[in-house]
Amino acid sequence: MSTITTCWRGRVFAAIDEERRTMYLETSRLELLPLDPDEHTEALHEVYGNPAVMRWWTCPPLASVEQTRQVLAEEGTRPGAALWTLRRTADRSVIGMAGLLGGVAIPGLTWILAEQAWGHGFATEAATAVIDHAFTHMGHGRVEAWVESTNARSIAVCRKVGLSERGRLVQRYEHRERPHEMIVFGRASRPDPISVVHLQPVVQVADVTATATLLCAALAARVSFTVGEPADMAGIVLGPWSTGPGVRLVRCSPSTCAPVEIGLDVGSGFAELYQSVLGSGAVHVEPPVDQPWGRREFAFRLPEGHRIVVSTPN
Numbered sequence: 099m100s101t102i103t104t105c106w107r108g109r110v111f112a113a114i115d116e117e118r119r120t121m122y123l124e125t126s127r128l129e130l131l132p133l134d135p136d137e138h139t140e141a142l143h144e145v146y147g148n149p150a151v152m153r154w155w156t157c158p159p160l161a162s163v164e165q166t167r168q169v170l171a172e173e174g175t176r177p178g179a180a181l182w183t184l185r186r187t188a189d190r191s192v193i194g195m196a197g198l199l200g201g202v203a204i205p206g207l208t209w210i211l212a213e214q215a216w217g218h219g220f221a222t223e224a225a226t227a228v229i230d231h232a233f234t235h236m237g238h239g240r241v242e243a244w245v246e247s248t249n250a251r252s253i254a255v256c257r258k259v260g261l262s263e264r265g266r267l268v269q270r271y272e273h274r275e276r277p278h279e280m281i282v283f284g285r286a287s288r289p290d291p292i293s294v295v296h297l298q299p300v301v302q303v304a305d306v307t308a309t310a311t312l313l314c315a316a317l318a319a320r321v322s323f324t325v326g327e328p329a330d331m332a333g334i335v336l337g338p339w340s341t342g343p344g345v346r347l348v349r350c351s352p353s354t355c356a357p358v359e360i361g362l363d364v365g366s367g368f369a370e371l372y373q374s375v376l377g378s379g380a381v382h383v384e385p386p387v388d389q390p391w392g393r394r395e396f397a398f399r400l401p402e403g404h405r406i407v408v409s410t411p412n
């Protein structure tokens with residue numbers, strides 16, 4: 099194993115561990131040690147066994163040191179993973195873990211700290227070093243962090259280390275009954291030349307006003323604009339805010355309307371939405387079905403034959 103010591107940006111020192119592609123890093127108050135499940139599990143189990151810390155994690159609190167060792171070993175061997183144990187320089191105490199998840203399309207930042215270490219900027223300090231490492235030494239052009247929309251501390255860390263919101267998605271962890279909304283934060287090593295903020299299907303309908311009214315009743319949507327009187331076109335936002343996912347309705351002759359299929363992902367409120375569609379006067383409502391691809395879905399049709407599929411993780 100070859101070891102090279104470098105001075106990095108004047109404040110972080112690193113020694114390259116070629117075999118593991120994870121470097122020993124130092125920040126002003128922390129040492130980032132390449133995570134070794136055999137050496138570090140004992141200390142890290144305090145973190146992974148604490149229900150308050152694990153509230154937002156992908157699995158429930160880990161029940162034993164052995165379980166924590168297994169989880170860490172598994173995480174660490176996924177392709178592209180680079181995980182560090184965080185040790186305070188002042189007293190050499192292990193306070194948590196930070197790094198990059200493996201086996202994902204875009205390198206995914208991860209961080210977790212012992213409860214008593216929260217609120218001192220340690221996560222921000224560790225994440226800054228991990229991102230610098232990812233861009234400078236691992237050659238990554240972008241990193242992401244997927245954070246549950248209620249995890250305010252983690253969201254604050256994302257913003258402080260220069261990640262910005264790129265989109266949202268719905269997930270359900272195996273140990274939870276209900277799905278939750280995730281915010282996907284991202285940062286690129288160089289500014290992106292193009293930024294697409296929405297994909298908006300354009301749907302041809304015979305009666306723009308009637309379809310807009312139906313969608314508002316069925317999906318708690320709102321009309322953001324209309325053109326013409328009666329309307330030739332309308333912008334529909336699928337939610338209560340001034341912007342968000344939506345469709346544009348355009349008037350066409352009933353004989354030339356080509357039916358399309360639109361998929362909607364919802365987080366909370368799937369059952370309520372189904373009731374709302376039933377009560378909206380929409381026709382051909384297909385009841386919820388657990389699909390083999392891990393989704394629970396129902397569908398309904400607009401008068402022109404367009405099929406709207408509403409989906410949530412099952």
Ligand SMILES: CC(C)(COP(=O)(O)OP(=O)(O)OC[C@H]1O[C@@H](n2cnc3c(N)ncnc32)[C@H](O)[C@@H]1OP(=O)(O)O)[C@@H](O)C(=O)NCCC(=O)NCCS
Pocket residue numbers: 150151152154155209210211212215216217218219220221222223244245246249250251252254255258
């Ligand atoms: C997320 C986590 C690593 C953050 O650790 P931390 O050391 O508190 O983070 P930092 O101190 O670097 O930054 C936290 C920021 O959140 C802010 N914050 C603190 N309490 C907060 C609260 N209740 N609500 C919102 N923001 C809060 C802090 O003010 C700080 O920002 P500031 O420095 O500008 O004041 C830690 O809370 C944790 O381990 N959580 C459980 C595991 C987890 O959820 N991991 C992330 C999964 S995506």
